[in-house]
Amino acid sequence: MRIISGKAGRIAIKVPKAVTRPTTDFVRQAVFSILGPRVEDARILDLFAGSGALGLEALSRGAASCVFVDEHRAVEKVLKENLEKSRLEGGRMAKADVHSWVQRDNGSYDMIFVDPPYAKYPSDRDHLKELFAKGALAQRLAEEGLMVVEQSIGEAVREGEGLKFLERREYGSSAILLYARAEDS
Structure with missing residues (x-):
């Protein structure tokens, strides 16, 4: 696994083996091709960060900060x-349960990456x-912000409180969904 651009x-990055399913280089390249120059100077939130591949890629491409x-x-x-090996500045780790952290955070982010563990079984x-x-993601997304969700290709598009679905793209076994804030949020 490496930072692409x-x-x-x-620069090669480590992946914590037991607890992550990292976004592949191919999918990250596709995501950042879609995002283009929007990444520059953006405030990023990387939820279920794992290796940090999405947030590190954003910082490498000029994002101002990433939590x-x-x-x-x-x-x-x-x-x-x-973060140390890549020498990228503006990254900050929050070791916390994503659900409770999002509820108590009051930041505003230009981009939110959401890449949760895939539910493999009905009980997951x-x-x-x-x-x-909960609607908390829409509250964290800046007015012109964009949310990028990675999920299994077999999962349906989700409707989120305060969010507007924009598009879905499929890459192998992954689907990338793009959301913006709903106009009435």
Whole structure:
């Protein structure tokens, strides 16, 4: 796994093996091709950060800042190492449960990356359903902001309180969904 482009392009990053399913280079390249120059000077929120690949890519491409949120200790350690190795500035780790962190945060973000663990079994926690039902994501998204959700290709498009679905693109077994704030939010 590596940072694809920008200031830290080609730098290899670590992945915490037991607790993540990292976004592939192919999917990240596609996402950042869609985002284009919107990334420059953006305030980023990377939820379920894992290795931090999405947020690190954004910082490498000129984002002003990125808050990485994940609850796993292994993620915190690896992400700090990845930030140090890449020498990217503006990254900050928040070791916390994503759901409670989003509810208490009062920041405004130009871009929010949401890449929760895929629900493999009916009894697995449906993180997207919970986050979308609470409406907190729309409150964190800046007026002209964009939210990028990665989910399994088999999952349906979600409607989120205060969010407007824009488009869906499929890459292998992953689907990328783009959302903006609903006009009445």
